[in-house]
Amino acid sequence: MKVVVLTGAGISAESGVPTFRDADGLWEGHRVEDVATPEAYDAQPFVVHRFYDARRKALAAVEPNAAHHALARLEEALGDDLLVVTQNIDDLHERAGSSRVLHMHGELLSAVCRSCRGRSRWERDLVDLPPCPRCGTPDLRPDVVWFGEIPYEMDRIYLALEAADLFVSIGTSGAVYPAAGFVQQAAAYGARTLELNLQTSEVTTLFDETRQGLAGELVPAWVD
Ligand SMILES: CC(C)NC(=O)[C@H](Cc1c[nH]c2ccccc12)NC(=O)[C@H](CCCC/N=C(/NCCC(=O)O)S[C@H]1O[C@H](COP(=O)(O)OP(=O)(O)OC[C@H]2O[C@@H](n3cnc4c(N)ncnc43)[C@H](O)[C@@H]2O)[C@@H](O)[C@H]1O)NC(=O)OCc1ccccc1
Numbered sequence: 191m192k193v194v195v196l197t198g199a200g201i202s203a204e205s206g207v208p209t210f211r212d213a214d215g216l217w218e219g220h221r222v223e224d225v226a227t228p229e230a231y232d233a234q235p236f237v238v239h240r241f242y243d244a245r246r247k248a249l250a251a252v253e254p255n256a257a258h259h260a261l262a263r264l265e266e267a268l269g270d271d272l273l274v275v276t277q278n279i280d281d282l283h284e285r286a287g288s289s290r291v292l293h294m295h296g297e298l299l300s301a302v303c304r305s306c307r308g309r310s311r312w313e314r315d316l317v318d319l320p321p322c323p324r325c326g327t328p329d330l331r332p333d334v335v336w337f338g339e340i341p342y343e344m345d346r347i348y349l350a351l352e353a354a355d356l357f358v359s360i361g362t363s364g365a366v367y368p369a370a371g372f373v374q375q376a377a378a379y380g381a382r383t384l385e386l387n388l389q390t391s392e393v394t395t396l397f398d399e400t401r402q403g404l405a406g407e408l409v410p411a412w413v414d
Contacts, residue, residue: 191268191271191355191357192350192353192354192355192356193264193268193269193271193272193273193280193340193355193356193357193358193359194273194275194350194351194354194356194357194376194381195261195264195272195273195274195275195358195359195360195371196275196276196277196357196358196359196360196362196369196372197261197274197275197276197277197278197283197359197360198276198277198278198359198360198361198362198364199211199277199278199290199361199362200280200360200361200363200387200388200405201255201257201258201276201278201282201360201361201405201409202252202255202258202280202282202361203388203405203408204255204257204404205252205254205255205282206243206248206251206252206404207248207249207252207278207280207282208248209361210222210363211363211408216236217408221271222253223337223338225237225238225241226238226241226336226337227333227336227338228336228338228339229338230319230336231269231326231331231336238332239332242298242332242334245279245298246298246299246312248282248376249281249298251278251298252282253282253285254282254283254285254286255282255405255406256287256406256407256409256410257360257361257405257406257408257409257410258282258283258285258286259286259287259410260409260410260412260413260414261274261283261286261288261409261413262283262286262287262288263413263414265287265288265289265414266305269409270290271320272290273290273292273350274288274290274291274292274328275292275294275347275350275372276291276292276293276294276295277294277295277362277369278292278293278295279295279296279297279334280298280307281297281298281299291325292296292342292343292346292347293342294333294335294341294342294343294344294347295334295335295341295342296332296335296342296371297333297334298312298334299311299312300312300332300333301330301331301332301333302330302331302332302333303322303325303329303330303331304329304330304331305322305325305327305328305329306322306325306327308322308323308324309333310322310323310330310394312333314331318326321382323350334361338379341368341369344368347372348375351372351375351376351379351381352375352379353379354376354379354381354382355361355378355380355381355382356381356382356383357372357373357377357379357382357383357384357396358385358386358412359372359373359384359385359386359387359391359393360381360386360387360405360409361386361387361388361405362387362391363391363392364391364392364393364394365391365392370393371390373393373396373397373406374396377396377398378412382398382399383396383397383398383399383401384397384398384400384401384412385397385399385400385401386400386403386405386408386409386412387400387402388403388404389402390402390405
């Protein structure tokens with residue numbers, strides 16, 4: 191049984207990581223779409239850096255929750271038959287013990303060089319961004335996928351959706367593409383589809399089954 195699990199901000203909410211909908215999509219009065227874009231980074235890099243620095247600080251103070259731990263247990267059982275595709279840039283899946291995790295929108299604790307595309311761990315706050323450890327150019331940016339940019343690992347994701355027997359979506363509003371379109375792709379290839387979410391999402395009607403509630407309760411109940 192090949193399983194693909196898509197996670198969104200809702201799976202980290204009970205750890206204390208605010209979701210995008212929580213703050214009505216606003217950050218310091220900015221529409222998230224306005225700070226999480228390459229244009230915003232070119233226009234006002236300091237505002238964008240402050241946005242991600244604040245989230246790094248917040249991430250250091252939180253822990254994975256029961257939903258993350260349940261998926262790590264599922265990976266022990268299924269091995270390579272499980273793939274977790276996350277829209278989240280936090281490292282809570284990995285901290286819970288999951289390793290078969292694909293960060294389609296990047297990672298908060300990673301930096302990427304705009305010159306050589308080399309990746310490195312994000313070391314310091316904005317004040318003195320170090321040069322790229324690989325090519326030496328001072329051209330590092332947060333290793334996250336911004337609106338208008340192509341998500342990471344789309345080929346691997348489409349192959350996994352094609353081979354999936356079961357597609358499960360956890361804690362996502364289905365507002366952002368291409369992730370919001372995965373349920374249709376998986377269903378088109380014959381997979382059964384299940385949504386675990388606190389509220390009705392923009393794609394709830396596309397699922398074979400929906401269970402509403404807290405991920406910290408629904409996911410362990412589904413896994414164990
Ligand atoms: C706003 C939206 C309409 N715009 C888009 O979708 C755009 C444009 C677009 C493309 N195609 C379209 C088609 C139609 C319309 C628009 C588009 N998409 C793009 O630009 C993407 C790139 C988008 C990525 C942007 N970067 C992010 N994040 C990283 C940065 C950062 O984090 O700062 S997106 C970011 O927002 C999204 C937030 O959504 P959720 O995670 O779902 O969170 P949300 O708060 O919305 O919802 C939380 C849910 O959890 C539930 N919940 C809450 N608590 C709990 C709880 N305790 N338990 C369970 N559930 C819970 C709630 O009920 C709720 O339903 C996530 O994806 C997150 O990663 N790129 C692209 O399309 O490239 C081309 C392409 C296409 C195909 C193939 C190749 C190339």
